Amino acid sequence: MLDVIxxxxxxxxxxxxxxxDGGSLxxxxxxxxxxxxxxxxxGVATKVNANIGFSPGELSVELELEKARVAVDxxxxxxxxxxxxxxxxxxxxRILKETSVPLGTVPIYQAYAGRGLEFTLEDYLKEVESxxxxxxxxxTIHAGVTLEGxxxxxxxxxxxxxxxxxxxxAWMRKHNLExxxxxxxxxILEVLREYEVTVSLGDALRPGCLHxxxxxxxxxxxxxxxxxxxxxxxxxxxxxxxxxGHVPLDQIQRNIExxxxxxxxxxxxxLGPLVCDVGVGYDHITSAIGGAVAGMYGxxxxxxxxxSEHLGLPDVKDVREGVIAxxxxxxxxxxxxxxxRGRDDEMSRARFNLDWDRMFELALDPDVKKRYKGDKKxxxxxxxxxxxxxxxxxxx
Amino acid sequence: MLDVIxxxxxxxxxxxxxxxDGGSLxxxxxxxxxxxxxxxxxGVATKVNANIGFSPGELSVELELEKARVAVDxxxxxxxxxxxxxxxxxxxxRILKETSVPLGTVPIYQAYAGRGLEFTLEDYLKEVESxxxxxxxxxTIHAGVTLEGxxxxxxxxxxxxxxxxxxxxAWMRKHNLExxxxxxxxxILEVLREYEVTVSLGDALRPGCLHxxxxxxxxxxxxxxxxxxxxxxxxxxxxxxxxxGHVPLDQIQRNIExxxxxxxxxxxxxLGPLVCDVGVGYDHITSAIGGAVAGMYGxxxxxxxxxSEHLGLPDVKDVREGVIAxxxxxxxxxxxxxxxRGRDDEMSRARFNLDWDRMFELALDPDVKKRYKGDKKxxxxxxxxxxxxxxxxxxx
Numbered sequence: 001m002l003d004v005i006x007x008x009x010x011x012x013x014x015x016x017x018x019x020x021d022g023g024s025l026x027x028x029x030x031x032x033x034x035x036x037x038x039x040x041x042x043g044v045a046t047k048v049n050a051n052i053g054f055s056p057g058e059l060s061v062e063l064e065l066e067k068a069r070v071a072v073d074x075x076x077x078x079x080x081x082x083x084x085x086x087x088x089x090x091x092x093x094r095i096l097k098e099t100s101v102p103l104g105t106v107p108i109y110q111a112y113a114g115r116g117l118e119f120t121l122e123d124y125l126k127e128v129e130s131x132x133x134x135x136x137x138x139x140t141i142h143a144g145v146t147l148e149g150x151x152x153x154x155x156x157x158x159x160x161x162x163x164x165x166x167x168x169x170a171w172m173r174k175h176n177l178e179x180x181x182x183x184x185x186x187x188i189l190e191v192l193r194e195y196e197v198t199v200s201l202g203d204a205l206r207p208g209c210l211h212x213x214x215x216x217x218x219x220x221x222x223x224x225x226x227x228x229x230x231x232x233x234x235x236x237x238x239x240x241x242x243x244x245g246h247v248p249l250d251q252i253q254r255n256i257e258x259x260x261x262x263x264x265x266x267x268x269x270x271l272g273p274l275v276c277d278v279g280v281g282y283d284h285i286t287s288a289i290g291g292a293v294a295g296m297y298g299x300x301x302x303x304x305x306x307x308s309e310h311l312g313l314p315d316v317k318d319v320r321e322g323v324i325a326x327x328x329x330x331x332x333x334x335x336x337x338x339x340x341r342g343r344d345d346e347m348s349r350a351r352f353n354l355d356w357d358r359m360f361e362l363a364l365d366p367d368v369k370k371r372y373k374g375d376k377k378x379x380x381x382x383x384x385x386x387x388x389x390x391x392x393x394x395x396x
Numbered sequence: 397m398l399d400v401i402x403x404x405x406x407x408x409x410x411x412x413x414x415x416x417d418g419g420s421l422x423x424x425x426x427x428x429x430x431x432x433x434x435x436x437x438x439g440v441a442t443k444v445n446a447n448i449g450f451s452p453g454e455l456s457v458e459l460e461l462e463k464a465r466v467a468v469d470x471x472x473x474x475x476x477x478x479x480x481x482x483x484x485x486x487x488x489x490r491i492l493k494e495t496s497v498p499l500g501t502v503p504i505y506q507a508y509a510g511r512g513l514e515f516t517l518e519d520y521l522k523e524v525e526s527x528x529x530x531x532x533x534x535x536t537i538h539a540g541v542t543l544e545g546x547x548x549x550x551x552x553x554x555x556x557x558x559x560x561x562x563x564x565x566a567w568m569r570k571h572n573l574e575x576x577x578x579x580x581x582x583x584i585l586e587v588l589r590e591y592e593v594t595v596s597l598g599d600a601l602r603p604g605c606l607h608x609x610x611x612x613x614x615x616x617x618x619x620x621x622x623x624x625x626x627x628x629x630x631x632x633x634x635x636x637x638x639x640x641g642h643v644p645l646d647q648i649q650r651n652i653e654x655x656x657x658x659x660x661x662x663x664x665x666x667l668g669p670l671v672c673d674v675g676v677g678y679d680h681i682t683s684a685i686g687g688a689v690a691g692m693y694g695x696x697x698x699x700x701x702x703x704s705e706h707l708g709l710p711d712v713k714d715v716r717e718g719v720i721a722x723x724x725x726x727x728x729x730x731x732x733x734x735x736x737r738g739r740d741d742e743m744s745r746a747r748f749n750l751d752w753d754r755m756f757e758l759a760l761d762p763d764v765k766k767r768y769k770g771d772k773k774x775x776x777x778x779x780x781x782x783x784x785x786x787x788x789x790x791x792x
Binding site for chain 2: 372
């Protein structure tokens with residue numbers, strides 16, 4: 001298994017093996033699923049996740065499957081199915097059958113959707129086990145949000161922004177009990193271990209706006225996530241840790257360093273981070289800015305954000321734009337983090353040679369050729385036309 | 397004049413006045429033009445420029461005017477008309493009449509377009525003076541590229557990428573003479589001073605790909621630009637300095653620091669920088685990533701890049717996308733550089749309150765409302781539908 005990854009990632013087998021043993025690299029795959037495992041973490045290329053899934057107002061399974069295909073074609077390394085409210089099990093089964101990238105889910109959604117705030121740890125464990133059996137490869141488990149953490153969130157503009165986090169905060173408030181995913185964490189780990197499912201420790205208290213970034217609530221949860229990381233390792237469960245959210249540009253480096261320290265080098269999976277709150281309609285861009293910087297400083301896995309974020313469910317076009325924006329961020333990070341500039345240099349040579357076919361081959365967007373508006377007369381594009389700078393320079 | 401700017405920029409008059417005297421802030425406006433001057437530089441909001449202009453293959457003046465209007469509506473602070481080949485004078489006059497933001501040009505284009513490599517310093521000076529008389533507010537003058545600089549560029553993948561730079565490099569090679577804009581710099585300054593036109597010192601040797609970033613050729617030209625900045629100040633001419641280009645993420649901070657030092661704090665006007673070379677079709681995003689980071693570290697003025705960069709002339713939609721992407725980058729930078737988070741915090745409050753009208757008012761994109769796909773039933777969007785996280789949290 002490591003040999004295949006070593007070749008694909010262009011990293012010596014020994015280095016991968018050492019990182020896997022230390023927990024800084026995970027190989028994501030459910031034991032029951034027949035796909036290549038995906039390496040996420042130290043030393044390998046930064047990966048990109050695309051969220052799909054319906055909500056009660058828009059229940060088309062076919063549309064979500066189409067989004068899944070488009071996301072993978074555009075370069076998504078994983079998918080998360082965030083469907084809630086309808087027949088999520090059939091949807092998952094079809095996605096698992098029809099795609100070959102790791103699939104993630106958030107089991108709290110269905111535990112809540114079935115029973116509202118009356119769900120119990122047992123209901124939750126049943127949902128987790130059922131999804132493990134189906135072949136889900138990684139699961140967001142919001143075990144780090146505690147009664148104390150929620151208390152700290154009271155000082156925020158947006159106390160809780162994570163959907164799972166809101167369900168759990170409301171549950172804790174209603175029952176005046178500690179988070180059942182925290183108290184029942186060992187039971188959850190036992191199920192995950194059996195199926196070799198990776199736990200993605202959810203950050204229910206991730207900041208939902210710049211104002212709330214790197215605050216007490218976030219840092220309290222991060223500390224708990226550090227403890228939960230250790231317990232998962234001790235239980236033989238693979239771990240990645242989720243992170244913000246909305247973070248001003250100058251706090252991103254510190255956020256990565258804090259996570260790596262608190263979670264002893266466990267892979268970091270960030271949503272965004274979005275570097276401003278007013279980019280609505282273009283949050284794939286606010287997110288690509290934050291994602292590139294986060295990746296450069298050591299984030300290992302970027303969750304895409306689409307132009308539709310903060311507005312509604314993405315359509316197929318939004319999904320595509322979101323994946324490409326995140327792929328750009330991940331690659332810009334890897335140029336620095338891993339010194340991976342080879343493809344860029346090849347592109348630059350093709351550009352100097354006005355070799356359009358090669359440029360289109362090397363582009364991150366496999367469909368970019370459709371956008372080319374030049375007539376290719378003599379090789380120059382319509383930007384300069386006959387005054388093509390490169391041709392003038394070369395004396396052509 | 398400073399009072400209006402002080403109010404608009406929310407910066408005390410005394411601070412503006414001091415920065416203008418020191419050269420770290422320029423007020424861009426041609427003496428003949430009846431528009432508000434635009435402040436670019438230290439202590440004020442990061443500004444965004446949109447390039448428009450036709451090329452020999454696509455000579456529609458109406459289309460370029462439409463692009464100019466769309467760019468300004470989307471929030472561009474300045475326009476540069478890069479038209480070359482047709483009746484550029486009539487086009488400029490119409491843009492100057494029909495818009496009220498500062499207009500920039502690159503006079504070398506028309507000096508070359510009229511005479512090819514046979515143009516002389518006198519031809520160039522005539523073009524500069526004619527454009528000054530028309531009311532152009534700032535001009536890119538590629539006086540920093542010298543015989544020695546071009547020699548250093550030989551080690552690059554793309555020796556020269558700037559259009560004006562290519563014309564001049566070819567001219568120097570053909571005539572075996574020093575750059576006439578360098579040898580005739582004092583004459584050029586004399587004309588600019590008379591009309592209070594700002595010189596934008598062009599970086600003809602800006603890196604055209606990651607491989608060539610921060611290399612000998614670029615640093616040699618930057619040193620010359622530092623000397624030219626000083627000479628412009630001595631001649632009573634306002635200066636901004638242009639910068640790269642294509643730069644890996646981790647070299648951006650150093651690039652800004654080098655420019656600020658070499659040019660004694662003169663405002664820095666960056667094109668991008670693009671943080672990878674393979675994002676073609678999405679270079680408004682590669683550029684927004686670099687622009688945000690550059691702005692955070694002190695770049696004062698961002699030249700937009702559109703999705704059409706490296707492919708051909710942008711259409712109206714590309715222009716709009718390019719402006720919004722750059723506005724996002726500039727704002728993300730100002731959140732850090734100037735502590736300007738007020739609008740973001742208001743947005744976050746509106747978001748928590750599910751106040752859609754207010755969210756649309758606060759969005760950087762004035763047209764974002766058109767993208768909203770929710771039905772607004774009860775205030776939630778289609779992302780979670782009835783499982784709206786915020787409503788669950790609030791117990792609604």
